[in-house]
Amino acid sequence: MKDQDTLQRFLFDGTDTRGEITTLASSYQKMVVSKNYPTSVALLFGEFLAAASLLSSSLKYPGIVSIQASGNGPISMIMAECSQGQQLRGIVRGHFEDLTSKQWSERQGVSALLHKSTLAITVEPENSERYQGIVPIESDNLSDCLEYYFEQSVQLPTKIRLASNETCAAGILIQQIPSSQTMTEQQHEWQHLCTLFATIKSGEQLELSHNDQLYRLFNEENVRLFKAQRLSFFCSCSRHRTEQALVSLGIEELLETCKEQGQVLITCQFCAEKYEFTKDQVTTMFNPSTGLLH
Template sequence: MTNSDLLHRFLFDECDMRGEIVSLEQSYQNVLEHNIYPEMVQRLLGEFLTAASLLSSTLKFDGIITLQAKGVGPVSLIMAECTHHNALRGIVRLSETVAFPEDAADLPELIGQGILTITVEPAKGERYQGVVPLDANTLAECLEHYFYQSEQLKTRIWLQADAKKTGGILLQALPTQIVENEEVNEEQWHTATTLADTVKREELLDVEHNELLYRLFHEFKVRVFSPSAIRFECSCSRKRSVAALKSLGRDDVEQLLIEQGTIAIDCQFCNQVYRFDASDVRGMFGQDTLH
């Protein structure tokens, strides 16, 4: 797949619509290699990673967008985040008490009753968070509901994933600028989304982006922009682990050190382990520590 780990933005030059198309392979595998999940869970995580990649291009500033779902099903938590600079990561937490269904499961069967949270966190400024119920059969439908309710933007999303790669398309209506006739505008939106509804699973996973966009929208004038590369990248570091320990306070850290001998902080995203001994703790809190 020549468009592996690339995101293309595109515009309908004669309509008030925009779109994005993304394919993930290596970045998706980089996420999976750090944690082993059942195949049905891998596919769901692939959809979350794809959706986070699509939504990250809507960020107009340096920041992070995070999709997180919590529920009472076999998957108790699933999360994917992507930065404005296209660094992607994700994680799943499985329930210790709820068994997996034997057959292929959809979103409600895997997560159960719960909520989907969309968080936008700028590098500078206040964090914004939107919440929608997990009351649809797919992640795409939940996200479409979110945009309709909170952003008042007509948005459609198509997501596919298997054990090796993922693909997704996002279409979004823009404020009226090109076509002033509301009826014509609505007809163009209906036509574009109806055409996108014909996309096949194998097309989203295997067909090169420009070819697929031509297949779907050849009756429109579509302008495709230069791609952005998507990559797996974890934001953990020893420095951030030190900050986390300092936030606990000297007494709690010393108690952990007494109980464990060495403090280990595991990153749940990449399985990196940061270890701290007595000398490290003295460096954090001063030489009068642990006397």
């Protein structure tokens, strides 16, 4: 497939419906390969990442959109975010030892992995007010949960389909936009496109190019596919940022860790990069002339 790690907008000419389509490959793999997530967890994580990519299209200015679910199941928290510049990152936390062998190795629904949980979608424009919508997770299907969010919080009719396997994740979205057409005309067009959209299969999303997917679904419609935007994994961690975070803990706690463990070892929760600090390096952080405190 030639559309790996891209996001593309499409429009239905002559209608008031827009769409987004995405496929993640190496960007998805970079976020799971070092984490050793159970297969079921990695597959759900892939769907969250694809969804964040789709929703980032709503950002008109620099900012970030994130999708996060918290619950009391084997997964306690799962989060994916994508910037307006199409940079992705995410994380999953939980008690994976609580998974049965079947739950570990086979695809599981959202509720099965999170139990009672909520879904929060947060839009954070760089220079304006943060917005967050929260809905209960009442379906085992993340696509259905997101459609419910759009219905309740955004009030724009939206259809979403997400798919994932061990190597890639994919998503497609169609959305009705405000129109000057009569309600009857707009509703007829929307229902027609939804009927076609419902025929998409997850295997097609994961195997076909974006152009071929749209042709398979809407070959009798006037669909205009825009230029692809490149997606990538990005983590903002650095040794300097890690030092700044450690300083807030205080020198006594850090030196005690060095005494007990020989060093302070920090692993980035997003990219698994490891940062090691010796006793001398810890002391230097707190030296007004050479460290961070000046």
